[in-house]
Amino acid sequence: MTRYAMSGDVSVAYQTMGDGPINIIAIPGIVSHVEFMHEMPGYTAFLQRLSKFSRVITFDKRGQGLSDKISGAPTLDERMDDVRAVLDSVGVQRAALLGFSEGCAMSAVFAASYPERVSHLVLFGAFVRYTELFPDADPQLVVQERMKYWGTGALMREVMASRASDPEAVAKFAKFERLSASPGAMKALQLLNLQIDVSDILPTVRTPTLVLHRTNDALVPVQKGRDFAAHIPDAAYTEYPGSDHAFWSGDVEALLGDIEEFIIGHRETESADLERILATVMFTDIVDSTRRAAEMGDQNWRRLLDEHDRLARLMIERHRGNLIKSTGDGILATFDGPGRAVRCALAFSAAARQMGLPLRSGLHTGEIEVRGRDIGGIAVHAASRVMANSAPDEVLVSRVVSDLVAGAGLRFDQRGAHEFKGLPGRWDLFAASA
Template sequence: MIEFKLPETRYALNSDVSVAYQVTGDGPIDLIVVPGFISHIEFQHELPGYTAFLRRLASFARVVTFDKRGQGMSDRMSGAPTLEERMDDVRAVMDTIGSERAALIGFSEGGCMSILFAATYPDRVSHLILTGCFSRSADRLSEEAWEARLEQILRLWGTGELTKSIAPSEAVDPAVIAQYAKWERLASSPGALRTLLRLNRQIDVTAILPTLQVPTLVLHSKADLQVPVALGRKLAAAIAGVRYIEYPIGDHAVWTSNNETVPGDIEEFVTGRRDHGLLEFERVLTTVLFTDIIDSTRNATAMGDERWVRLLGEHDQIAREMVSKHRGNLVKSTGDGVLATFDGPGRAVRCALAFGSAAKQIGLSVRAGLHTGEIEMRGSDVGGVAVHAAARVMSHCGSDEVLVSRVVTDLVAGAGLKFAERGSHELKGLPGKWDLFAASG
């Protein structure tokens, strides 16, 4: 089984300031991701889609993320860093990792500093990618509207309110909002944020846009609630030879949507091709969930076709809701059950337990089997040993039971879930004996 490890946090020293950074991948191209107004390079891996986004970029490049001084895991400071100081921090990180030349991906406010760096050090920037960016911060809101917005941000800081503007597609899930709330608190205190946002209000790089000499790609979503698309269009119009791509949908936070489109467009712009590294991502580590309705044939006969079909429809709707709520991917219906995948084993187990309880309320008894392992992506379908293992685990379930393999119990240790031993079993077509455990909340 392949284990994906999160990158280690290291520090680059710029004068007397330590700048935290992480490196993902070891490709031949360096990509420096310049964050927006807040960041926390370690906790951001808890946000849905973030790690997958970086791994996709890492399929063709060495990807570097960092926290600006005063943010996240970098040194705190009095006041707020100027664009020049932020630019020096990028240079310090590049020098520390031995990067002579890199492509810069400027996200939101980070785009302005990326523009300044690329214009100042064109020999060190191979490509410039700007996503959800602007050239003049004051263009976003009038002074009166901005002051009101600033006070609202500070009043609600640490509650996850930011999710509504930068990741509205995620704002329907209370668990995700709680994660964004923690990200806000870890990234910056309200007082430091006030200073930073007041300084950012003064940012204006419009005058240097015509001086850019590096190939530049501007990406923006029409649905961006944080930075209106008109500002992205204005930015692109002022850059000679720019390539501009506008998406009909998508959040301000690019890792939450267009998850293949955005990194694919970046890859094509930087490398000239789009398919590099796709084979690597045809196999991924995931938790597989199989469910099955107990005595479905007998129930269908007893109820009659019309009533049974209606009940199956309710069952499928519950499955969709439960899998979505627990951030899973509903791969397909198996007729009287479902196949779903999850990027977190704890969420998968909780989904299985919740689904079983909900199914009981409509008079259905279901069983569920889970296993964590490597799967093969086959378009919208999945395959591989892990899929077969989850199905075989389910076959040993009793009525209203959720069984998991040992690897699942090992991965969710400390998550508050309870497991009872169900012995060692041979799983048809799979080598050795497998220890199985019944899950409970």
């Protein structure tokens, strides 16, 4: 059932699903219609899964869908006012924000401005500046050209690429576009978005943050999501296979599980056959990769990354590990023995240094969840946070790892106790050396 919240003189349409105890408010992307979105394949099922452990709140920003139409486009301040109005109308003082695409920037600004009202920040398909989506063209001309096709479903090729060859699905998406906003309103919103840059705001976010992106996102290149996460202190970052920009489309099981675990700390709704094992998780990351890529140029940087990936596979196989995936400028791997994991990290770091690629490495041992070819669980998040604290050419491990390899001929130097956003307690970290 759709209800309305008053944000000043504007009526904002919203819906709720589930009964808590956690509250999640979904911040829409550039297109929304709280009722017709349920016609999109997978959308309702996605919300229903979230509603098993939370109350999910969805809304249309002013000027779109079932909310009041306005003159021009809503500013960032007005969009934040609408979020507060909806939360107040539902009677929610504090909620997790699930931002999508265009809504990610506003979600981050809201969390920085009203930290007392935001428990967690989950962002999917994020970008720092709208202008970055048009690197080889005049953004204003691109916006004007796109509006010629507004209402035809053309946007579906980028938002739900996996279904773009289905004529029925395209026709439904075309109706979604038309119901969401008129061409003039959509043009005004995009032209306003071209002026927004939140890069200076993101470092002030102190809310536990999880940034999610699909590796081959057809609308927002994956590097934009990586850059967004890099701007927020201690933000966790996860990539998924696929090209769909819409969070509810494609393979969403791992995505939903990660959101649930990040917000409530565990997965109550996971499938019964999910395999849990003890493993040592290793994350590595190339230091200052964005700057180096800009200096070298795309072609030379790609060749160097290919050599980095080849070296990673060789080192992991040599130490009997399992390469889970490449993270673009780093890798995620698991090992059944912490000693081999530490030695692999040290060897990989030394070899990469000879190539002129300084690495940061982080390791933690704990229970992981195996989901097909991917993994999840608190141990994965912990290893990522350990790596984030590593210095260039340093292999940093948690106390669990250092304790388990006692007597293995490895040396560990204390790096102090740290607090990891979103994870309980203080974590003692150690720098490993052979």
